[in-house]
Amino acid sequence: MAVFKVISVPQKYADEDAYADLIHYCIRPMKTPGNFIDGFGVLPQLAAEQMQIVSHAYRQDHGIRLRHWIISFEKGEIRDAWHANQFAQQACWFYAERYQILYSVHEDAQNIHIHFVMNMISFQDGTRYTGKKKDYYDFLRYLNDIAALFGTYVYPVKDNPE
Numbered sequence: 001m002a003v004f005k006v007i008s009v010p011q012k013y014a015d016e017d018a019y020a021d022l023i024h025y026c027i028r029p030m031k032t033p034g035n036f037i038d039g040f041g042v043l044p045q046l047a048a049e050q051m052q053i054v055s056h057a058y059r060q061d062h063g064i065r066l067r068h069w070i071i072s073f074e075k076g077e078i079r080d081a082w083h084a085n086q087f088a089q090q091a092c093w094f095y096a097e098r099y100q101i102l103y104s105v106h107e108d109a110q111n112i113h114i115h116f117v118m119n120m121i122s123f124q125d126g127t128r129y130t131g132k133k134k135d136y137y138d139f140l141r142y143l144n145d146i147a148a149l150f151g152t153y154v155y156p157v158k159d160n161p162e
Contacts, residue, residue, distance in 0.1 A: 002077060002147055004140065004154045007068040018065045019048040019119075026104040026115040036085035036105035040096035041123055047102040051119040054100060058126025065120055067129060071143070072113035077152050081105045081112055088114045090146045094139055098122045099129060 012018065027037050027044060042050045055061040071091070078084050088103040091114075095101055100119040105112065120129045143154040 001074065002152055002154045003070075003072045004143060004156045005070050005072070005159055006136075007070060008159045009068075010064055013066050013068065014062075014064045019051045019117075022066060022068060022117055023048045023051075023102055026102065026106075026117060031106045031108045032104050033107055034081040034085075034105065036081050036088070036107075037103070038085075038089065039100065039102040040092045041100035041119075042102055044102055044104075047100070047117070051100050051121075054119060054123045054126075055121045058121055060121040060126055060128060063120075063128070067116075067118040067120055067131070069116050070113055071116075071154065072111050073152070075110055078112055078150060081107050083150065084112045084114055087146055087150060088116070090149075091116070091143060094142050098124050 013022070025031075029035075037044045039047050051066070052061070055065060071087070073084065078087065084105045088105060092101045092103060095118055099121075100123055102117045104115050106115060118129070121127075122129070140154065140156055147154045
């Protein structure tokens, strides 16, 4: 079973450096030796700046700026980082028509896991992602449809902010 967790750090994800700090962490070479990093609506190496530009353009450069989630696979659950990359690409399509998203496959731990960073501001019209429960459960169902293709399923867990 793959674990799906939305990371909630409101005070950190609302500051001016939120995009740069989290994206820098996600794309660190020591965590991504296979370089399975990509984005929708952004170029990975420019993602922080491009997300910031969208926020500024719509005068939405305040409040929580990004949504961060992780999908973590048990050891042996997914064949390799390449397959995790395929999973990540498909997962992004749920939001890619409206929001900029960066993902990276981390291979530095026992369990391959994927980090996703989504700009909370829509590049289409500047509206802020609302994060309603219906959207969460629709996305979870979507993830499970993808997971079934890989012979697994996704189980949500709550974030335990420190």
